[in-house]
Amino acid sequence: MAGIISVGVHIPVYRMPRALIAENWETGALPGEKAVANHDEDSLTMGVAAARRCLKEIDLNQVDALYFATTTAPYTEKQSAALMAAVLQLPEDTQTLDFCNSLRSGTGAVGAALNAINSGALNNVLVCASDLRLFRPKSNFEMFCGDGAAAFLLGKEDTIAEIEFFDSFYDEIQDIWRSDKHRFLRTAEDRFVQDLGYYRVVRNAVANTLKKHELKAGDFSKVCTNFSNAKTIGRLFSEFGFRPEEQLQNDLHNGVGDTGAAMAMMNAVDALENAEPRQRILVSGYGSGCDNICIRTTKRIKDFSSDKTLKDQLKDKIPLNNYNRYLIWRELIEVQKLPRPPLEERQPTPQAQWRETKGELALCGTRCLECGTPQYPPQRVCMVCTAKDKFEKYSFSNKKAELRTYSHDYLSETLDPPITLSVVDFEGGGRVLCEMTDREIDQVRVGMNLEMTFRKLYYVGGIYNYWWKCKPADQNR
Amino acid sequence: MESIKNKVAVVGMGCVRFGENFDQSIDDMIIDAAHEAYEDAGIEQKDIQAAWLGQLWAGHTGQLLASPLKLSYIPVTHTENACATGSEALRGACYAVASGACDIALAVGVEKLKDTGYAGLPQTRPIATWSHRIASMTPPAGFALMATRYFAEHGLSVDEGKRLLAKIAVKNHYNGSMNPKAHFQRKISIDKCLNAPMIAYPLSLFDCCGVSDGAAAAIVVRADMAKSFRADPIYVKSLQICQGPREGFMNPAYDYVHVEETRRCGIAAYKEAGISDPSKEISIAEVHDCFSITELTIMEDLQFSQRGKAPEDINNGKYEIDGQLPVNTDGGLKCFGHPVGATGLRMLYEVYKQLQGKAGDRQVKNPATGLTHNQGGEPGAAVVSVAIVGNEK
Structure with a gap:
């Protein structure tokens, strides 16, 4: 049965206290902080960082495919996965593919990899999800969301966890979006996003999945999902008998933020890094529908140690205590440039x-x-x-x-x-x-x-x- | 292998005031420098048989020189070697004369930097060796690498190190204050240096030379003809150039407390000139103080100071204008300014005037042998030219 061989995660080292954003805009503060990718990071470089951790102990010749999932690819035409494969020095017959445009692209890519492996077409697939999403300054989502990346190496041999099933449900809804003409994400009215978006869609999907596989809340040690509001997640899963305090994997909300297409997988890495053998983890990836992945750890989980765990990375940080610095990093304000030769003279050919x-x-x-x-x-x-x-x-x-x-x-x-x-x-x-x-x-x-x-x-x-x-x-x- | 010693003489030189010459075009500066040199040598334009132009960023072909001077269909060679370009033009002219290909040659170095509209030097990325996958490196940062490492290896705190470097800047500003052709002509204090804005840590504003417009020119002739032009010609004793293979950027063996090209070029030049104790036999030196730390390490690399002893010699005033070996009597790159293509010839201009006893307020007592050290590139990837000249054949 296909499963997970190795995992890796990347959290940018800079963390901005949410109180700093609130102070800047004279609005109400939320607790905690958000991870802010450095000015020289993007979804691709963060993906490489997570992938390098995941592949640390792996023979690269065994990797048959690299699937990269993001809503914020640096190029809209030109594959990110191929560039990443070149950086990672994967064999040249590695299949590379980008999964884009959906918060569900990470879990979707896991599903695609799973099918490829179970069908016998591929042996080992590296799935890497990463996001660096831009919300308008002063928006609620600016405060909720952060940057990060996760990587899974999937295959059949030496797995630390098996994937018991993958269910997928689509749902067409205009809740969070960015058109081809926009730089900032847009959202519908908050209640609509929460209740008719995430809550309704994931609730239906989880209900379906539990029923279909004859499972109940008590069969899982952890639930990993992706949404900006931890309370909404807690309310939803409580309804199925999950105990949010113990079963919800939600370190990210307080210390990193909602990392978009990478969030559910980052939570799953956190869960795996702290799991015992024979435990079930439910991964519910949301975005225009819901993917439910059921992971069950093997006895090898005891011997697995990450290159640097999510919890270690949460602790390893540099405070970003200057909101203007963030605005400059994201080029949200234009500041006076030094009187130096124009960058155009150094344009790569x-x-x-x-x-x-x-x-x-x-x-x-x-x-x-x-x-x-x-x-x-x-x-x-x-x-x-x-x-x-x-x-x-x-x-x-x-x-x-x-x-x-x-x-x-x-x-x-x-x-x-x-x-x-x-x-x-x-x-x-x-x-x-x-x-x-x-x-x-x-x-x-x-x-x-x-x-x-x-x-x-x-x-x-x-x-x-x-x-x-x-x-x-x-x-x- | 033959030496160039005593085969060529400099019989005329010219140099414009360096600075932000907004009112002068590149042609204006070439004409002023060249005609000062013609007059000094007592020749006319038609006497010139071949010419060399040192110039980095403005033009193509020797036309840049031939056009303003109206040179009459003679060979003109356009040379470049980064900040050592001026010395390269001189070398070309001297070797042509030494070979017998011509008897009277002109070398001109010129640069117009203040039309770019920004601070510092333009980008130099020759397309043949293009790589965009290299770190962004401004010249001050490239040289600051040497300051950081020098401080660390010699147990100097940043404050101690910066105070030491400030002495070099203060000395060069003092010398520059006596030079009417210098870009900067004001004296400065140690405190002013230490309180200046940081440019590339640990180098701050006064650790960095001026970026200037300027031009300088030399007339070189066969040594045996020299006295027919003037009573006090200056004879070329050595012309060396050392091009490193950029090894310092790749090889951990390079220590970042010296410049290997300077060390080797010095050895070769002393051999060619027949000098065994440079610290005693060289009367004055014009060295490439693009940054204060560069001057410090040059003192060791050219054997003026023992390895690791430059700080001591600087503190003891060895290189001040009334010291044992005056260095950069005209203010150096720091104060005379650094119009890249002109700098090597500007250095020779000062040595030439000093050896003739015509350096005005900053005249050193009876110098006999002078050295110019002109460097292009950065520590780890440099090209260095050393010329030695004397007033006796």
Whole structure:
């Protein structure tokens, strides 16, 4: 039976207290905080981060497909999953596919993967869901919603949980939407969204599913779902006899927010990271209908440890205490730019981007077969022994690294000055110059431990320029 | 391998006032610098047999030089080597003369930076080596990397390190205050340096050189003809250039407390000129102080200070105008300014005037041998030119 082999989650390190938003707009505050993707993150980079955690212990050659689910893909025409597969260095015969335009795209992609695996067409499928949704400043949803990503590796062998069934129900309703002409999400009147949207649709679906499979609330240890209002979720599931305090997986509401297409899967990761063998988890993914996924942990769940659990990531954070900074990150206000050369002069060309897809993009360099020196970017003539074309591929993305030296550059064009230019020396050899992200200025020290993270350098001329940055390694925080 | 020593002489030089020359076009500056050099050498335009233009951002072909000067269908070569471009033009002219291909050659360096409408230098991304997958790096940040590491390796706190660097800026501003052609001509205090806005931590405003418009020119001739032009020609003793393979960006062996290209170029230049103790045999040096930290590390790389001892020598005033080895007597890039293509020739202009005893208020007592150090690129990926000249053959 198909199931889950591994999971991973990504929560952006910056958290904005909801009270800060309330204070800024002189409105009533909600408790807790929301995760705010850094200015150099988007749904694709967050998806890569979750996928890297999920694949940490996995042989990449076993991955047959990558399904990427989001409502906020960086390009509306041009596949995100293919770019992610190149960054993750998945085999070139990996099937890649984007699942878009619905909050249910994450659970939907799991369903599609499940069918493919159960039919025998594919062995292992990586499903990655990620969202960075933009609501109008001062809207309720701005306060409710946050950013994040989750990844499941699905397959038949060595599963930590089996998927017992997947039910799907559609429902056409105009409750939350964004047309092709809009930047901000729109919502219908609050009560309508809650009661006729989420509440009615998920209630009908859960009722159907419980009846069909002859299950009751007591058969599940956890329920994982996606909606901005925890009270509505609690009210709904109480009706079926669930005890919300114990059974509802809802750490996200207080610490992260509603993460859209990623939320139900992020909750499921949290549930799995804290589950015992032989426990059932119900995942109800909402959005123009409802998907119900029934997960049941195997005995292997005891041996599974995430690269970094959701609960650990909840604790690992930097407070974002300046609302203006958030507005600038999302380009919601236009501020005076520095008198510097226009970014257009650095517009990537599709030709150069394409040439660099196999190596540079994945932070993959070369190691000299004559003298063994790792080097990035990929070289043809060794910088140490000058041997020509005697190299093997050498990946730097997961190597530990140390900060040789740095500068905080206040002159460079960025949405979040200064740029922390860093000289990064890798364990085992090799060096790159790159920006440091997810860092506080006074935290940066010569010799500090670093890790690499895939980010957006800048956007210009309709092209997102993705590459790698370093960030403080976990033990620095 | 032959040396260029004593084969070529500089017999005329010109240099415009550097600065925000909003009222001068690039042609105006070329004409003023070249004609000052003609006059200084006692020649006319028609005497020039070949010309070299050093210029980075404005033009294509030697037309940029031939057109304003109305050069008469002679060979003109357009050279560029980032911030070492001016020295590259000089090298071209000197080697042509040394080879016998011509007897009288003109080298002009020029840059018009203040028409861009923004601070700092324009982007330089040659399409042949294009990669957008590199970090955004402004020049101050690229050099600040060396300051951060130098402080860390020498146990200097940021405050101590910044105070040390401020002494370099204060010295260069003091020298610049005596130079009517400098972009900046005001003295500054240590406190003013320390309180200035941060540009690229740990470098703040006064750690950074000026971005300027300007032009400089030199007339070079066969050494055996030199005295027929003037009584006090300046003889070329060495012309070296060292291009690094950009290894420092990729190889952890590079330490970020020195510039390997400067170290190697110095060694080669001293060998060519026959200098064994540079700290004693060099009378004055014009070095590429694009940033204060650059001047500090150059002192060690050119063997003026022992490795790790530049802070001590700076604190003891060794490089001040009345010190043992005056450095950047004209204010350097810091105060004279840095019109990229012109800078290498501007350095030679100061050394030339000093060796002739014509440096006015800032004249150093009886200098005999002068050095210019002109650097392009960043630490880890640099090109460095060192020229040594003397007033005796």
